[in-house]
Amino acid sequence: xxSLAEQDAALSPSPPGRRRVVLATDIAETxxxxxxxxxxxxxxxxxxxxxxxRTGLTRLHTEPISRASADQRSGRAGRTAPGVAxxxxxxxxxxHRRPFTPAEIDNVDLTGLALELTLWGTxxxxxxxxxxxxxxxxxxxxxLLVELGAVDHSGRITAAGTTMAxxxxxxxxxxxxxxxxxxxxxxxxxxxxxxxxxxxIFRGRPEELxxxxxxxxRVVLDPGRRHPAADRAAVQLVRRRTSELRRRMxxxxxxxxxxxxxxxxxxxxxxxxDRLAQARGEGRFRLxxxxxAALPPGDALIGERFLVVADLDGALVQGAGPRRGxxxxxxxxxxxxxAAGLDDDSLERVAxxxxxxVHTVRWDESRxxxxxxxxxxxxxxxxxxxxxxxxPGDATIAALLDRVRATRLQVLRWRDADRALQARITxxxxxxxxxWPAVDDDALLATVDEWLAPRLTRAxxxxxxxxVDVGGALRDLVGHHRLRELDGLMPVRVAIASGRxxxxxxxxxxxxxxxxxxxxxxxxxxxxVARGRIALVVHLLSPAGRPxxxxxxxxxxxxxxWREVRKDMAGRYPKHxxxxxxxxxxxPPRRDRRR
Numbered sequence: 221x222x223s224l225a226e227q228d229a230a231l232s233p234s235p236p237g238r239r240r241v242v243l244a245t246d247i248a249e250t251x252x253x254x255x256x257x258x259x260x261x262x263x264x265x266x267x268x269x270x271x272x273x274r275t276g277l278t279r280l281h282t283e284p285i286s287r288a289s290a291d292q293r294s295g296r297a298g299r300t301a302p303g304v305a306x307x308x309x310x311x312x313x314x315x316h317r318r319p320f321t322p323a324e325i326d327n328v329d330l331t332g333l334a335l336e337l338t339l340w341g342t343x344x345x346x347x348x349x350x351x352x353x354x355x356x357x358x359x360x361x362x363x364l365l366v367e368l369g370a371v372d373h374s375g376r377i378t379a380a381g382t383t384m385a386x387x388x389x390x391x392x393x394x395x396x397x398x399x400x401x402x403x404x405x406x407x408x409x410x411x412x413x414x415x416x417x418x419x420x421i422f423r424g425r426p427e428e429l430x431x432x433x434x435x436x437x438r439v440v441l442d443p444g445r446r447h448p449a450a451d452r453a454a455v456q457l458v459r460r461r462t463s464e465l466r467r468r469m470x471x472x473x474x475x476x477x478x479x480x481x482x483x484x485x486x487x488x489x490x491x492x493x494d495r496l497a498q499a500r501g502e503g504r505f506r507l508x509x510x511x512x513a514a515l516p517p518g519d520a521l522i523g524e525r526f527l528v529v530a531d532l533d534g535a536l537v538q539g540a541g542p543r544r545g546x547x548x549x550x551x552x553x554x555x556x557x558x559a560a561g562l563d564d565d566s567l568e569r570v571a572x573x574x575x576x577x578v579h580t581v582r583w584d585e586s587r588x589x590x591x592x593x594x595x596x597x598x599x600x601x602x603x604x605x606x607x608x609x610x611x612p613g614d615a616t617i618a619a620l621l622d623r624v625r626a627t628r629l630q631v632l633r634w635r636d637a638d639r640a641l642q643a644r645i646t647x648x649x650x651x652x653x654x655x656w657p658a659v660d661d662d663a664l665l666a667t668v669d670e671w672l673a674p675r676l677t678r679a680x681x682x683x684x685x686x687x688v689d690v691g692g693a694l695r696d697l698v699g700h701h702r703l704r705e706l707d708g709l710m711p712v713r714v715a716i717a718s719g720r721x722x723x724x725x726x727x728x729x730x731x732x733x734x735x736x737x738x739x740x741x742x743x744x745x746x747x748x749v750a751r752g753r754i755a756l757v758v759h760l761l762s763p764a765g766r767p768x769x770x771x772x773x774x775x776x777x778x779x780x781x782w783r784e785v786r787k788d789m790a791g792r793y794p795k796h797x798x799x800x801x802x803x804x805x806x807x808p809p810r811r812d813r814r815r
Contacts, residue, residue, distance in 0.1 A: 223453065231255075246285075249292040258303040262293045271329045271357070278329055279532070286321045287314065323351035330354075331391045334361035335370055338377045339385045367493070368395040387468060389413045396491035397465065403474035407466060409487050411440045414461035416491075416530050416558065421458055422449040426533060426557065427516040433530060433558050434484040441476060485560040488528040489570040495529040496562070496571060498601040504553055505529075508599035514553035524561035531558035571598055581610050581619040583626075590619055590681040610680050617676045620685060621668050629661055631685050638691040643726035644710040645698060651754060652709060657697045671697060709750050717742040718807040724749065724756065730772075732757035737768060737789075738796060741805040746774045760785075763793050778803045 233255040234240050242254055246266050266289065267280040285293075290307065297303030307314070330353055337344065344353060365371040370381030370391055377385075384394030393413035400409035415421065415436050422429045422436065429449055439447050440458050466472040489496060497505040503515040503522045513532055515522050533555040568575070576597050584591040592610040596603040610616045623631055642659050649656035657663075664671070671693050676684065695703060710731070713721040718739035725732045731749055737760045747756045760769045760777075769785055771777045777785075782802060790798040799805040 226453070246289065246293075248296055249289055253299045254296075255300065257296055257299065258301065260293055260297040260303070260305040262290060262305060262307050264290065264307060264309045268327065270327050284309075284317055286318045288320045290314070290317070325349070325351050325353050329390070330357050330361040331364050334358055334365055335377075335381065335385050335391050338362075338365065338371055338375070339382065365391060368392065369399070370395065387413075387465065389417055389465070392491040393417065396487060397469060399490050400487050402480075403471045404476035404480035405483065405487055406469050406471045407441070407462075407474055407476045408437060408480050408484060409490075410465035410469065410471070411437045411458070411462045412484065412488055412491075412530075413465060414458045415440065418458050418461060419454055420557070421451055421454040422447070423451045423454075424449050426555065429516075429557075431515055431519050431556050431559050432521055433488065433560050434481055436558075437481050437484055441481065483566075485526075485528050485562040486566045486570050488530055488560045489562065489566075492528055492530060493571060493574070494599075496567065496598065496601065497527040497529050497556075497559070498603075499525050499527075505556070506600060508601055510600035512553040513556050515556050515559075521559060521561055525564065526562040526567050527556070527559040528562055529556055529559045531556075533557045567598075567603075574598055575603065579615065581615045583619060583623050588682060590616065590623070592616075612678045612680055616680060617673050620676055620679055620681075621673060623682075624668055624672065624685065625665055629664060631682065632688055632690055633686045634690055638694065640712065640723075640726070641691055641694050644706060644712070645694060647726040647731060648706060648710050651750060656706075659694055659697055711749060714747050714749070714756065716740060716747065728757070730754070730757045732759060734759040734761060736761045736763060736765070737785075737802075738763070738808050740774060741797075741799065741802045741807045743774050744803050746772065762789060763796050775803060 230242075231252075231254055242248075242257065248254075264285055265282055266285045267282050269278050270281045271278045294305035294307070297305045333353060344358065362371065362375075365381070366373060368384075368391055370378060370384050372378055380395070380398050381391075383398050384391050387394040387397060389397070393409075393416060397406060397409040397413055400406040412433065415433060420429070420436075421439065435447065439445050439450050439455060440462055463472065466474075494508055496508045497513060500506055503517065503519065505513050505515070505527060507513055507529065513529060521527060562570075578595045578597045580593045580595070581590060582593070583589070590610045591607055592615075593605060593607045595605045610619070645656060645659045649658060672688065675688055675693065679685070698706060710726060711724060713723050714733065715721050716733075716735060716739055720739060722733050722735055725734075731754065733747065733756050735758065740758070740760070747758065748754055749756060755772045758771050758774060759767060760771065762768050768789065769777065769781070778801070783800075786798045786800070789796075797805070797808060
């Protein structure tokens with residue numbers, strides 16, 4: 221960025237009797253000779269550009285140099301006479317460094333190369349590269365060219381793309397200049413392109429410099445304008461680059477108005493439509509691709525609702541925004557270095573075709589019900605939203621089914637009869653044959669799309685789930701033609717000696733009944749289900765309803781351990797009949813049985 225005279229002065233020999241220190245970047249690894257250099261102090265580090273295709277940004281990363289670079293640097297100490305190089309790392313570390321620096325083509329933005337190849341009509345495979353460009357990076361570059369309007373969807377270059385290729389700037393900036401519109405806006409676009417491609421014309425601590433690119437445009441386009449942070453040599457360089465671009469676009473005689481300069485945001489958005497950002501409060505912003513960024517505290521753009529971000533710094537802004545107290549954990553964002561403000565109308569103009577109407581349906585835990593959210597979205601940015609009750613439809617059905625899965629069917633209103641039917645069918649499948657459907661909870665959850673979704677075609681929320689007839693769904697799974705067979709195999713109730721029908725519990729490993737022992741007097745054949753194939757587990761109860769004995773063989777109990785049971789129960793309940801031979805006794809009168 222220095223003038224030729226200043227560059228010559230920097231490279232000229234030191235006056236006799238004087239020594240100087242030359243602070244150099246890795247450009248010193250080239251064949252450039254600075255007279256009088258005898259000593260090299262090598263940090264062993266380099267700031268290398270790395271292009272991130274996901275964000276579309278090229279950032280400088282500090283990393284160790286290769287052994288080949290170290291050799292080149294040490295060679296600067298012996299260009300004209302013997303010298304010495306001091307390396308600020310150990311010999312052991314040196315041995316483990318990579319031998320050569322990776323090819324630059326592997327780590328840079330290939331959009332310009334892709335545009336040139338398209339203009340030539342040449343395929344990559346037809347050219348002999350020392351290092352072929354990465355396939356993924358080249359594909360991403362071509363996708364960007366389509367988004368910029370430089371290439372059509374069939375892969376042919378457009379008229380705008382041809383003009384962009386003639387401009388000595390990145391295709392993003394070329395698109396901005398070509399599509400800026402009126403002459404005054406084109407001039408602003410030329411200044412913006414020069415500002416973005418060259419070093420920042422403002423000097424100072426990054427967190428203290430304004431991020432508004434419009435301030436820089438005013439300094440560049442107005443020779444009489446001064447700014448305390450402006451570097452005179454850098455300003456002159458950007459002015460020369462701007463003038464060159466203006467001549468190429470034939471607007472060198474046009475003067476932009478204040479309105480043109482104030483509209484930097486919409487013009488800059490032509491180059492960076494993927495870097496639109498929305499305010500999140502306290503100087504923090506979310507980029508269209510979802511990345512988090514922040515302005516330095518007190519920056520003039522903090523009040524803007526939307527920004528176009530031209531440059532992001534890899535440095536983090538801790539606790540971004542005008543916040544007092546210590547920085548909060550998890551609040552570190554990338555620092556915005558150059559940006560321009562956008563109002564709502566400008567955002568609609570530059571990105572209207574990409575704005576989507578997105579409807580989402582989700583379960584609201586606070587309301588314990590389903591809610592629908594309608595959003596206007598631009599990538600990760602939510603421009604407007606409205607929430608209300610869900611409407612019937614596929615999205616609502618899917619959300620309700622997700623809720624059923626999340627609660628493992630508990631959100632449904634199960635009656636006791638429904639659970640009893642489920643247990644009967646499950647036991648029939650286990651005991652009789654797998655031609656009976658699987659209706660346990662795991663099976664119902666696995667097939668919820670099949671048996672429940674058809675019952676939710678008009679559903680809108682939790683109340684509709686609670687209205688689902690679960691028993692009806694189970695009966696449909698069995699098939700109404702087989703329900704009578706199920707009743708015969710696994711009856712809901714069985715008759716006992718007293719003449720009463722008692723319910724059968726199928727929820728355990730074996731079906732069971734619980735009966736006061738007196739009601740079974742006179743029973744000579746043990747109760748069964750499955751047409752006599754499966755004996756019921758009988759829980760015998762005392763007159764007070766407390767457990768006495770459990771058996772699967774009542775006749776065996778009567779002839780076996782009954783004497784001990786009778787002796788114990790007769791002492792506790794002397795008013796009740798405890799016959800020596802229950803098999804030949806009669807149950808007590810119905811009045812007693814009701815107790």
